Amino acid sequence: MKTIKTSINLLLCTYLCISCNHLSNSTGRTIPAKIATTTIKGDFNGDGVQEYAWLVSPKLTSDSMSCEGKCVSVIKFSNKHIQPIEVDGCIGGVPVNLGDLNKNGSDEIGLLPEWFTSCWRSYLVYTYKIGKWIYAVPPFSVHCNTVEEGLPLIEKDTTTKGRVVIKYSELVNSEIITKTKSIPIN
Ligand SMILES: [Ca+2]
Numbered sequence: 001m002k003t004i005k006t007s008i009n010l011l012l013c014t015y016l017c018i019s020c021n022h023l024s025n026s027t028g029r030t031i032p033a034k035i036a037t038t039t040i041k042g043d044f045n046g047d048g049v050q051e052y053a054w055l056v057s058p059k060l061t062s063d064s065m066s067c068e069g070k071c072v073s074v075i076k077f078s079n080k081h082i083q084p085i086e087v088d089g090c091i092g093g094v095p096v097n098l099g100d101l102n103k104n105g106s107d108e109i110g111l112l113p114e115w116f117t118s119c120w121r122s123y124l125v126y127t128y129k130i131g132k133w134i135y136a137v138p139p140f141s142v143h144c145n146t147v148e149e150g151l152p153l154i155e156k157d158t159t160t161k162g163r164v165v166i167k168y169s170e171l172v173n174s175e176i177i178t179k180t181k182s183i184p185i186n
């Protein structure tokens with residue numbers, strides 16, 4: 001009975017959130033408030049026009065222990081011509097506008113995918129090239145200790161063109177160490 005009550009409350013809350021409070025974007029479309037809290041703005045396809053992006057999480061089972069279907073999150077865009085990004089093995093997360101890290105005219109997107117367990121994650125950085133999303137740098141391991149030290153996990157290498165500095169985690173003698181290194185960016 002308690003579960004049913006909770007479910008009804010949840011449903012009601014979701015309905016109220018979606019029906020009462022919308023954020024309008026530049027194209028006049030509305031984004032549900034629940035999603036709007038994690039919506040980012042930027043020029044992600046490099047056409048000179050800003051758009052919105054947000055992540056849609058997969059549905060979880062009632063015990064929140066697994067997904068109903070595949071655990072795939074999708075980053076969607078207010079510009080429907082930009083293909084959504086499917087993130088496998090991800091139950092949530094907040095996309096970050098990293099700015100134009102590779103100087104190709106479009107903003108890169110960073111994502112720390114959420115998962116049920118484990119503090120170890122792979123940080124994902126996407127760049128839009130010729131109508132497709134590719135990794136700007138190979139996904140790199142970060143532990144939540146490193147994340148708690150503060151962002152950014154990736155930034156331009158101001159000393160060398162075409163490179164970025166990443167902050168990542170490594171297990172050294174059973175200790176989690178935060179390291180930084182400069183790597184090329186796509
Ligand atoms: Ca754009």
Ligand SMILES: [Ca+2]
Nearest residue numbers: 100102104106
């Ligand atoms: Ca770029």
